[in-house]
Amino acid sequence: MPDHVAAIVLAAGVGRRMEAGQPKQFLLLNDRPLFTYALEFFLGMAQVHQICLVLNAEAMAGDAPMLARDLAADYSKPLSIVEGGARRQDSVLAGLKALPSDTEIVLVHDSARPFPPYDAVLQSIEEAQANGGAILASPVHDTVKMANGDGRIQQTLNRELLWLAQTPQTFRYPDLLEAMQTIDREGLDITDEAMAFERLGREVHIVRSTPENLKVTIPEDLPRAEAIIRRRNQENLP
Numbered sequence: 001m002p003d004h005v006a007a008i009v010l011a012a013g014v015g016r017r018m019e020a021g022q023p024k025q026f027l028l029l030n031d032r033p034l035f036t037y038a039l040e041f042f043l044g045m046a047q048v049h050q051i052c053l054v055l056n057a058e059a060m061a062g063d064a065p066m067l068a069r070d071l072a073a074d075y076s077k078p079l080s081i082v083e084g085g086a087r088r089q090d091s092v093l094a095g096l097k098a099l100p101s102d103t104e105i106v107l108v109h110d111s112a113r114p115f116p117p118y119d120a121v122l123q124s125i126e127e128a129q130a131n132g133g134a135i136l137a138s139p140v141h142d143t144v145k146m147a148n149g150d151g152r153i154q155q156t157l158n159r160e161l162l163w164l165a166q167t168p169q170t171f172r173y174p175d176l177l178e179a180m181q182t183i184d185r186e187g188l189d190i191t192d193e194a195m196a197f198e199r200l201g202r203e204v205h206i207v208r209s210t211p212e213n214l215k216v217t218i219p220e221d222l223p224r225a226e227a228i229i230r231r232r233n234q235e236n237l238p
Helices: 035-043 064-072 088-097 118-131 173-186 193-199 221-234
Strands: 005-011 050-055 079-083 105-110 133-139 144-147 153-157 163-172 205-208
Touching: 005 035, 005 088, 035 050, 035 064, 035 105, 050 064, 050 088, 064 079, 079 088, 088 105, 088 173, 105 118, 105 173, 118 133, 118 163, 118 205, 133 193, 163 173, 163 193, 173 193
Parallel strands: 005 050, 005 105, 050 079, 133 205
Antiparallel strands: 105 163, 133 163, 144 153
16 A cells, blocks of 8 residues: 555535535535534545545535534544635645655545545545556446437447446646646646546546445435445444
């Protein structure tokens, strides 16, 4: 295992699809703000040595930093809190710049995914150390059609080769910093960190995820997350 692994927990998004009047990461899940689940996961993971929580400007002025620091007080692990930007990539770059220069591996995780799978996350660290980059992903089970702008099918894609990207996305720290700075300098828009890594011609490997690594995106996702908590409580799982 690397000597210095850091996790960036992204909680700076707007979450318009939730239609909840506030960013989804601050909605209550079982009487706790959603973002605290992912934060506590990495605080409690022995293989991760440092955490950076990225918040938007409004959250920085609210209760979220205090809640995060109170949670971190139960763990002997450094926590930094920084303000993110307008886009995901801006927030990731802000988090990367806040980490120590001797960071070896960095995980980037969406705070709207409250239940990262421990074994898969551990494997992603090992893959990133060996190969440069890794992402959690789930295989596509449905038949996938590619259509044009008029909704006419152009091609049926081979689902055996298709994966749905998730987080955390895990990379060698210097390489991801270089990739994100390159994207920023070139004025490009990306949807995840792997895209920036791929543009530099670096390898990104897939680590198979689990169904519990859901992303709370729309209102129907909250009952699903609550059901996972109930099951874990019944089975005495962390």
